[in-house]
Amino acid sequence: MLKFHRAVLHHILMTLKTPFAASSGSTFDREFIIVELQDKDGVIGWGECSAFSSPWYTEETTKTAWHMLEDFLIPIVFENHIEHPENVSSLFRTIKRNNMAKAAIEEAVWDVYAKRNNSPLASVLGGKKRKIEVGAAVGIQQSEKELLHTVERYVNEGYKRIKVKISPGMEDKILSPIRSHFPMLPLMADANSAYTLEDLAQLKKLDQYDLLMIEQPLAADDIFGHAVLQKELNTPICLDESITSYRDAKQAIEQKSCQIINIKVSRVGGLTEAKRIHDLCKEHQLPVWCGGMLDSGIGRAHNIAISTLDHFIIPGDTSASSRYWVHDLITPEVTMVDGCIEVPEKPGIGYEVNREQLKRFTLCSKVFKNTFNVNY
Ligand SMILES: O=C(O)CCC(=O)c1ccccc1C(=O)O
Numbered sequence: 001m002l003k004f005h006r007a008v009l010h011h012i013l014m015t016l017k018t019p020f021a022a023s024s025g026s027t028f029d030r031e032f033i034i035v036e037l038q039d040k041d042g043v044i045g046w047g048e049c050s051a052f053s054s055p056w057y058t059e060e061t062t063k064t065a066w067h068m069l070e071d072f073l074i075p076i077v078f079e080n081h082i083e084h085p086e087n088v089s090s091l092f093r094t095i096k097r098n099n100m101a102k103a104a105i106e107e108a109v110w111d112v113y114a115k116r117n118n119s120p121l122a123s124v125l126g127g128k129k130r131k132i133e134v135g136a137a138v139g140i141q142q143s144e145k146e147l148l149h150t151v152e153r154y155v156n157e158g159y160k161r162i163k164v165k166i167s168p169g170m171e172d173k174i175l176s177p178i179r180s181h182f183p184m185l186p187l188m189a190d191a192n193s194a195y196t197l198e199d200l201a202q203l204k205k206l207d208q209y210d211l212l213m214i215e216q217p218l219a220a221d222d223i224f225g226h227a228v229l230q231k232e233l234n235t236p237i238c239l240d241e242s243i244t245s246y247r248d249a250k251q252a253i254e255q256k257s258c259q260i261i262n263i264k265v266s267r268v269g270g271l272t273e274a275k276r277i278h279d280l281c282k283e284h285q286l287p288v289w290c291g292g293m294l295d296s297g298i299g300r301a302h303n304i305a306i307s308t309l310d311h312f313i314i315p316g317d318t319s320a321s322s323r324y325w326v327h328d329l330i331t332p333e334v335t336m337v338d339g340c341i342e343v344p345e346k347p348g349i350g351y352e353v354n355r356e357q358l359k360r361f362t363l364c365s366k367v368f369k370n371t372f373n374v375n376y
């Protein structure tokens with residue numbers, strides 16, 4: 001039985017090494033929330049809320065997530081005795097959506113649970129891999145020279161596949177030089193919902209680039225449109241923004257809207273739902289990979305843990321800490337060798353949170369004490 005005495009929300013601002021641009025938004029100053037949760041015996045778990053400063057990727061923002069955590073989710077976690085972290089999402093049933101806020105605190109519960117069992121988070125989730133294969137994501141660059149230089153650097157560092165952001169009208173400018181310089185490179189493109197079915201001719205032209213997949217070409221709520229599009233394309237469609245739950249995944253599979261799913265713990269509301277989607281895709285032999293959210297080391301640690309499940313068969317976006325940050329929030333930082341990240345063996349997320357770094361990047365934090373049942 002898990003009983004929580006104290007929670008702290010840390011409002012963090014970290015600056016990326018270089019700005020990251022997608023079709024619908026650009027990030028340089030990365031604002032997010034870290035959730036610290038402490039149980040009655042002093043065991044501390046960590047979670048990360050991936051919502052951005054503005055709602056360009058999903059409808060959530062740092063502010064909406066803070067409101068959800070402070071006014072709804074922390075009280076629910078305090079009020080209830082939690083048997084197992086798998087039960088947290090059902091406690092949140094009365095709160096609609098707000099998946100990134102939910103995921104942040106659910107991750108922290110899983111971390112506490114794993115630490116109490118003296119086991120790595122990967123093991124308690126059922127993951128067996130000792131290392132995970134990873135790729136790197138490249139944002140929209142200022143020039144062709146910068147684009148090729150960036151791709152080359154990641155290829156030389158050993159990343160197993162490269163994903164590039166594309167936007168309407170820029171496809172050939174981005175993909176053509178990469179393909180001619182790296183004919184054999186495992187390459188994919190992410191559109192972040194920038195197209196509609198009216199762009200069909202343009203989208204069909206992407207088939208020439210021999211991409212592993214095209215990620216989220218159409219609107220997030222257009223699972224039907226993706227089914228129409230997939231019939232027209234040879235390139236497999238991978239859904240990201242469209243999949244916010246097990247049910248979305250089931251619909252997308254049944255409607256043949258995609259051939260691959262990008263699972264993000266934050267987008268689907270936590271590790272439990274991520275695992276359910278993984279299991280469903282495994283059953284349907286639909287490959288999955290773990291997406292990223294320009295995460296700090298805490299989010300990254302959760303991504304590594306979930307990626308150890310056996311059906312994460314495509315390298316994900318969980319790159320090394322140094323891909324994004326001069327200094328990460330965790331010790332040791334996440335490193336990549338030969339395109340792989342070793343899964344930590346320590347209990348819980350397997351990395352220490354560096355309190356000094358955390359403090360350095362904290363804009364403000366708020367402590368919540370459990371007053372629901374002070375006697376336990
Ligand atoms: O490297 C990463 O962390 C992920 C890069 C990425 O593509 C991304 C980053 C921020 C928000 C959404 C996305 C996405 O996968 O669509």
Ligand SMILES: [Mg+2]
Pocket residue numbers: 190192215216240241262291
């Ligand atoms: Mg994406």
